[in-house]
Amino acid sequence: MSRRGAFKDDDLGDIDDLLPPSPPPVTTTPPIQAVPPTAAVTDAQAPVAPAPKPARRAAAKAAAPNTEAPKRSRQPARSQRANPIHEAHVAAVVAEALRQLTHSEKSHRGRGRSYGEVVLDAIEEFETELREHFSREATAKPKGRLFQRVDHTRPRRRRHTEPPVKIPLAGIIATDIESLDLLAEEWHTGSRSALVDQALKFYLADEIASLSNDADRIDDGEESAD
Numbered sequence: 001m002s003r004r005g006a007f008k009d010d011d012l013g014d015i016d017d018l019l020p021p022s023p024p025p026v027t028t029t030p031p032i033q034a035v036p037p038t039a040a041v042t043d044a045q046a047p048v049a050p051a052p053k054p055a056r057r058a059a060a061k062a063a064a065p066n067t068e069a070p071k072r073s074r075q076p077a078r079s080q081r082a083n084p085i086h087e088a089h090v091a092a093v094v095a096e097a098l099r100q101l102t103h104s105e106k107s108h109r110g111r112g113r114s115y116g117e118v119v120l121d122a123i124e125e126f127e128t129e130l131r132e133h134f135s136r137e138a139t140a141k142p143k144g145r146l147f148q149r150v151d152h153t154r155p156r157r158r159r160h161t162e163p164p165v166k167i168p169l170a171g172i173i174a175t176d177i178e179s180l181d182l183l184a185e186e187w188h189t190g191s192r193s194a195l196v197d198q199a200l201k202f203y204l205a206d207e208i209a210s211l212s213n214d215a216d217r218i219d220d221g222e223e224s225a226d
Helices: 037-045 054-063 078-082 092-109 115-125 127-139 174-186 192-203 205-225
Strands: 087-090 165-168
Touching (some): 087 092, 087 192, 092 115, 092 165, 092 205, 115 127, 115 165, 115 174, 115 192
16 A cells, blocks of 8 residues: 655645745845045146155266366456555656666666666665655744644645656555555655655655656757747
8 A cells, every 4th residue: 555645736836835935045245335536636637746756866967977168267467456456646757767768777677677677676766765755844944934834744645747747656565565564654744645756856866867857858948940
């Protein structure tokens, strides 16, 4: 005798309706989050600054050769500023006699003395005469008066029939210029130019006399022509 099941095949078709519904499948992949479009554009456009490298840059700058041309200094040479050429004012005939003397020496010997060297030679040769000359001027009193009324120790203006000529005292070192000014103060000459002018008049007396005679002859000739 065959055994029969507890259920019929026709009844199995409705068993799904009796079972609870199956849960949805579980996925392990995380959901994709959407990025706002404005944030993405901002991050893409922002420049990325490189990290500074001060040590490497300093080393490269020190190793690089200096190709810049040296700048020319507009300052005068130190030797020119340390030893300026001093000057003195003398009578025109004295300046001309001095010029002819140095020119003649250069023509005959190949090298003539400088103006400053001639001045120093003149003062050394006529030291006594210069002392006496300026001493008389310093102590002289006007005729018929008991008082000098003028301080001769102060610099005084010299009178010239012609405008004085400026000559360079080239060839005199700085210490000798100081000595020259001290002599002018000690001898009461009034100024350095007065001492130089009188010293050259003593030293170039013959040359000055010759120039004066030539000038007188020229004047006489012009008067005769008139």
